[in-house]
Amino acid sequence: MSYILPSKDVQISFSGGRTSAYMLYKILEANNGLPDKAKVIFTNTGREMEQTLDFIQECSQRWNVNVIWLEYDLIDGKNTFKQVSHNSASRNGEPFEKIINKYKRLPNALQRYCTGILKIQTASKYLKELGWSNWLNCLGIRADEKKRLKDKSDQGYAPYYPIALSEENLSDIDAFWSKQSFKLNLPIVNGKTMMGNCDLCFLKSEAQLAMMMKEYPEKADWWLKMEQQTKKQFNRDRNLEKMFDYVSKQQDWVFDQQGYFCQESDGECTN
Helix, strand or coil: CCCCCCCCCEEEECCCCHHHHHHHHHHHHHCCCCCCCEEEEEEECCCECHHHHHHHHHHHHHCCCCEEEEEEEEECCEEEEEEECCCCCCCCCHHHHHHHHHHCCCCCCCCCHHHHHHHHHHHHHHHHHCCCCCEEEECCCCHHHHHHCCCCCECCEEEECHHHHCCCCHHHHHHHHHCCCCCCCCCEECCEECCCCECCCCCCCHHHHHHHHHHCHHHHHHHHHHHHHHCCCCECCECHHHHHHHHHCCCHHHHHCCCCCCCCCCCCCCC
């Protein structure tokens, strides 16, 4: 079974989404709990929805598993990390803003240094401080997402995809959560958690961002501030200030028209 972990160091990346939570549950079930050499890690960017943070905490409590909460930090000009908790985790993009201020530029679809530093590097620094040198990193990617699978090792770890190896797809995830007594309290449209990952991530479609701006206009403040501060754009074809101004002037009926806003390819951050 792909969920039975080898007796070596294993990182279980928990993004806070339904798929990675499903992966965690199946690993706990297959191994009769969390193996001694495994670590469950959530890397917080400070731009996750509160429902995501609550969901991670609830999974930890209900399944009796220790989830290590990490955040990027900057000390004396050097990238490092700090360990936080559900209560102390950043909620206003503080870790994200630190790397933007350091590098004086914004990440984009071609240079996703936010994922590389906030998630991958942060977790790697923590594990290397524990003495790890080579390990497996369990990533929650389904069989119907095989185009996202990568074999390349990165910063000490080799990726491992137990869900994809089990040939499980979105319908399996949906079936699992339909039977659980709790869930991730974010809307799901066509199998996608529209408000998952960073709230206004530049990889999300224009339609997703428009709906976020309409329903949670305060969430746009941080992203607008970053573009104004750097005089750059997260997406060169999309000025967030103009988009926000446009969205704020629209009547609600506009958002009920399917296809009104263009759809760009969806993306997801995975550590």
